[in-house]
Amino acid sequence: MKKLLFLLVFTVTPIVLFADIKIGALFSVSGPASFLGLPEKNTLEMEVEKINKSGGINGEKIKLYIYDTKGNDAETRKKFLRLVNKDKVIAVIGPTRSGSTLAIKDLAKKFHIPVISCASSDKIINPLYKEVFKVAPSDGHAVEKIYEYLINKGLKNIAILTAQNGFGYSGREALIRLAKKMGLNIVADEKFKDTDKDMKSQLSKIAEKNPDAIICWGVGPAPAIIAKNFKELGLKSLLIMSHGVASKKFIELAGDAANGIIFPAGRLIVADQLDDTDKFKKLLLSYKSEYENTFHSPVSTFGGHAYDAIHILVKVLRNNGKDANSIIKGIESIKNHLGTYGEFNFSENDHNGLSKDAFIMVKIEKGNWKLIK
Template structure:
């Protein structure tokens, strides 16, 4: 019996081709797998407690922008998975939840927390763990000086103070009574106002402090009333501004009352009621999108945020909505600059090259600037008239 000789060369050739193709196939499979995997972004907001007036609209803006990004295909083909925790406005919880997001949930970035105090607590941890973080602090201490891993979206207290002092100068107000909360936000605001006031010909005739949660602030209001201050400036988050309005009305204070951007919310009108009538606030443009001129680079995005929020939540947005929306806008723009996988390091590096218009202003980020451009004219003066916000500039 004779057996046919088998030519083994074709099999060797196929085997060699298979070996050559295997790495390519593995790379393609890995790329496809990465594209299908979600990318986790964490959010820590004060969804309950006294700072929820900040956290709730921030969380809404966060989810609204994530849905928008995912609908468009995600970040470089990867859908975003949101991981959100409620800090209750507590600095200890904010720190614990940040570590949980970074070390257990393996998020690529963190948005928040809501208040200046929480943000100042979280900032050093973000730099320690090397996690790109976009905080929502209203104090320039957050990004002055710049630290590698921390960015911030609200305008700083310096920008707001300059805006209000400019208003006082135009209106001939040369002496003010300054009312500030005894917390990080209030103390930073007081320092900046006192530093800048002489440049505008304004004198702080009386400075009073209070605890933001105080149920009665009458004593401080009376001392401002009895001074020669021509107007009162309140620098505090809620609930203090509405308590002060109530106390001022009760003691017959008749002079103008101005507020920092922390009070730029419907809560001032709802909680303040009739006492809020005639009160002024320095606000970001999101409360008055119609004030932006046709050639303003912020016009399109501000009007989009306003319209999208109103359609989704059936009410006008608070200015705080833009804090988180802008944070994700920056991350989205940064991801488009990344060649290769999105890592914490590659994202951080790309974020420092982003130039984009947001709801809070223009961002021209760089190694020397981790927040909105102070020259982007982001603030406008509003007054309560007939229970509604009206532009007063």
């Protein structure tokens, strides 16, 4: 009997001491935003495998539950509820898209589940819910960077062309608000849908106003179509895209029409062009090399969002605990954390932790990225 009790204790104890840490993830792995979500999924799996091989978190391994939202808001809500009710995760990384994040914001609050979104809309953290964070820089930061660039070039009359989705709505609001603040004139304001196959009508209306620059705000195939339409119409304005095109997929879709386009982006896509004194260069080159060697495809700034999210979460889990309140307080206390998109300094009132300095300006030349210094 004593021997049997000993064996029972011996076999049960390790399970109790080393239970899995369940973390959920919601990414647009398929659908129009797959070029954003797939690098996020790949990165998260790659980083978690490394973390587990090195001993996990205080001896406990991470168990991932990753679901494809297909970029659909209703599907995102459904999968979030599954993560909470069936999988019993302690935190969620993602979603990929702004609209999808906004679709679960109320659920994160209701179930008191920390969410670290990979999307950029300012509305994700404004109004602020204590459970909801994001690691992608805010649209306002990107707009500030674009407007500073235009002002330095002496360009003040702009046209905006924005997507009719969560990302586009948030970007349009920031473009209008900051134009007034920074002294730029919006001479045309047009919109498009993700499913539109031709935007010559909107571009022709914009051309009548003769703007110095046209700023397109969207993700997926639509901005690539706009780039082609812009070239076909022979427009002479400067074409600027949002950070939503910071993927080789955009260049592949736009072809030669991508050349000459300017946009704000994270440092990752031009990591090898950074000065050796840049404090982010070593981290970025390491991640870039590992990702490209593992998946045999170009690194993406969107995958970098998943990298930042998991390393922020792991830091908190190691130092603060696994219950929701500890995770929330832990993230809010993170300072001077270097990630792929910048230096994170969170607080109770700032659930993004980044500034406009997270962005640099990039130009597409000969089908590749070039850092604008």
